[in-house]
Amino acid sequence: MDEERSRYKDEMIRRKARQDAAVAARKIEEKGLLIVYTGPGKGKSTAAFGLMMRAMGQGWKVGIVQFIKGTWDTGEKRAFARFADLLTWRTMGEGFTWETQDRDRDIAAARAGWQAALELMNDPEMRLVVLDELNVALRYDQLPTDEVVAALQSRRPSLHVVVTGRNANPDLMAAADLVTEMSATKHPFAAGVKAQAGIEF
């Protein structure tokens, strides 16, 4: 047992040493990150909400634009009402495209959303801006990808931006500092469980 503990301890010390060496070998800097949450799995917008929560816990001013979702009175929205001192929330989407079935209206909503995004990103007090479902607006060509990526790249260096939604554009992923792909290893809708308040919205 003592031998086992000793081996365990040695392994933990070796692991820590390797980690320290790897970190020391790199140039370390602090900068605003461009974060992309994409993929078919659940948790993309949810992770963005968690980041907003964390950032507001640090006292940061945070902004969010919802590009595609409609104006539902969702759980997160009511929860974020407790952060009215720190949070600016803009919902520009008209609902998913297969609900509106009107491309001109979708494009107008996406443009209004992008305008709101630019305003938030240009606000010097904002430290984190979330562009929820922007990937979907780009995917359906509701916004010019090159213009969007250029604006994200030329943002103020200290500003963190999170972009969510399936099918992230390759140019956007190339410009990003952090890309997490959420893959749906198991999805409850496939097992016949419906979307539920508190969990899905």
Place this chain on the structure above:
Amino acid sequence: MDEERSRYKDEMIRRKARQDAAVAARKIEEKGLLIVYTGPGKGKSTAAFGLMMRAMGQGWKVGIVQFIKGTWDTGEKRAFARFADLLTWRTMGEGFTWETQDRDRDIAAARAGWQAALELMNDPEMRLVVLDELNVALRYDQLPTDEVVAALQSRRPSLHVVVTGRNANPDLMAAADLVTEMSATKHPFAAGVKAQAGIEF
């Protein structure tokens, strides 16, 4: 242009019809989900925090046990202070194992965490319980996997449970309703950017 719009609209209608048919073909039920966020990518605990936020926005009572993380005064913890009416937060971890380097202490902390988890899960007022980094405690054999999975499976049917952490146990994933694997398509540490307040903690 009119033709393009018409094609677009037709495609959206077809898509909606397929979706409706797929949903109608299934048995739909409402039940508490066992959700697992795993994989090497960033966003696992963050997505769990987002879910807690959403659930509390619906007025639910929510509990969380942190199995591995230490007692840092993190952003999320300060943010969650605004939900003292709905949230029970237990931090049992002694920090990551390669920091404590004491297997007996790690095991004692994990057992205390699991005890807290059982108490939260047995509280009839709780509607969502998050077991943050439980996967790591299981991975290092700090808790008996069969006992943990059995307790999760025999929970009250309406209770949602979220388990986070890398390297989720296969038996746990088999028991889960929803598994999202976060893969690290791009990670900022690899590019020499250090962990930053507001984003990482």
